[in-house]
Amino acid sequence: MLVNLATVHWPAVSSLLGPTHGAAYLLVIVAAAQQPAAPRSTRLLGLLPGVGGLLVLRRLRTADTPVRR
Numbered sequence: 001m002l003v004n005l006a007t008v009h010w011p012a013v014s015s016l017l018g019p020t021h022g023a024a025y026l027l028v029i030v031a032a033a034q035q036p037a038a039p040r041s042t043r044l045l046g047l048l049p050g051v052g053g054l055l056v057l058r059r060l061r062t063a064d065t066p067v068r069r
Contacts, residue, residue: 028053035060 032038032046032053038060045055 025049028056032056037063 029046029052032043035043035056038056042056042059042063045059046052048055
């Protein structure tokens with residue numbers, strides 16, 4: 001999306017990728033909010049655009065892994 005904006009800015013590309021990006025962002029927010037074992041801070045990370053979903057996944061993975069001694 002940023003490449004299109006920085007180069008040719010074709011309206012067709014923007015009209016396709018804009019809603020797709022918005023839907024993916026909403027999906028991350030809803031998926032993070034529905035995690036029952038996740039603390040509130042983890043759910044709030046889903047609100048960060050761009051990297052929020054990756055941060056939520058990372059935090060959920062580290063919470064699920066047992067501590068080795």
